[in-house]
Amino acid sequence: MNILLIDDHFCxxxxxxxxxxxxxxxxxxxxxxxxxxxxxxxxTTPLNLVLLDIQLPGKDGLAGLTELRSEFPxxxxxxxxxxxxxxxxxxxxxxxxxxxxxxxxxRQAFALALRDVLSxxxxxxxxxxxxxxxxxxxxxxATAEVGVxxxxxxxxxxxxxxxxxxxxxxxxxxCNKEIARKLRIEEQTVKNHLRPIFQKFAVVRRxxxxxxxxxxxxxxxxxxxxxxx
Numbered sequence: 001m002n003i004l005l006i007d008d009h010f011c012x013x014x015x016x017x018x019x020x021x022x023x024x025x026x027x028x029x030x031x032x033x034x035x036x037x038x039x040x041x042x043x044t045t046p047l048n049l050v051l052l053d054i055q056l057p058g059k060d061g062l063a064g065l066t067e068l069r070s071e072f073p074x075x076x077x078x079x080x081x082x083x084x085x086x087x088x089x090x091x092x093x094x095x096x097x098x099x100x101x102x103x104x105x106x107r108q109a110f111a112l113a114l115r116d117v118l119s120x121x122x123x124x125x126x127x128x129x130x131x132x133x134x135x136x137x138x139x140x141x142a143t144a145e146v147g148v149x150x151x152x153x154x155x156x157x158x159x160x161x162x163x164x165x166x167x168x169x170x171x172x173x174x175c176n177k178e179i180a181r182k183l184r185i186e187e188q189t190v191k192n193h194l195r196p197i198f199q200k201f202a203v204v205r206r207x208x209x210x211x212x213x214x215x216x217x218x219x220x221x222x223x224x225x226x227x228x229x
Contacts (some may be wrong), residue, residue, distance in 0.1 A: 001118075002046060004030040006064075007053040007080065008036035012103070016051075016080075023111045035064040042072065043062070043217060049118055054081040054088070063182050069096040078117045084125045090215070093207040099123030120175030122207055157218070166193045170206060171213055 003020060009107040010033070017029045030045060032038035037054055042050065050068070054061040061079060068077055078099040079092045090099045099117045101110065102125050116123040154164035162183075169179045176194075180187040194206070203209045 001048045002028045002030065004032065004038055004041055004045070004047050005080070006032045006035060006050065006056065006061075008033045008056050016103075018138040019107065019110070021221045023114070026174070035059040035067075037063070038064070040085075041068070042068070042075070047157065048076065049114070050075060050077045052077055053099075054079060054092075062092060065092065065095045065097055070172060076117060078113075078123065089125060090211045091125075093122070093211045096207060097206060098207065100125055113157050116173060120177070121173040122210055123173070146178055159197065163193050166190060167197055167209075167213075168193075171218075182186075 001024065005016055005020070007016070009206070013031055013033070017031060020027055020029050032041055032042050035052075035058060038050070038052070039164075041047075052061045052064060052068075057060060061081070061106070064172055065077055065079070070201055076098050077096070078101055079087075079097050080101050080103065082103045084100065092100050096099075099113065099122055101113045101117075101123060108126045113123045154161050156220075157164065159167065165183060166179055169182055174182065176187050176190045180190045183190070198204060198209060199214050201209055203212055
């Protein structure tokens, strides 16, 4: 497995690279101190993940993310930053980041965040969604927040019961394969359900869908398995 870490602070970069190798012994870590240097590595090296800092000299991380999404649409990119402002996180997701990992995460949480992103899940910081978002936890605990509205009726969102189930699991961070296993259906069937969901929410990728759901203040409890049609 190959990971590229783009960060202009040498000490921080070396520390994270060392931690990555401890967490994943078979991992090969590539390093770059600015976006252009990282881009040269991306163009010549097969990578499983790029960890991209926001604050970089020259081209910043968000501008770099936009360029990467255009040239390498299937490349997994997660923002890696000491900043975790809600609007900044949402902007990164709108631009196609698969997650936003804070540099302040404890070791175990950092490892879990990386595993989430590498498995196809979208990782969001606690500062944005609270501690409730996890594969086995719903978001119902966030309903005390101002502007949050719990939903239990698919028709209220213009969705079929099955689309509602799929969206509920997606919001919890599950990838297509995991959703298919939860619902006991084929992965292609999950993709078929996601297509109209994207259309109804006027988005083109799952990260944009997550942003839209959170911005609308929609909160899901844990979906029931197998009841959708």
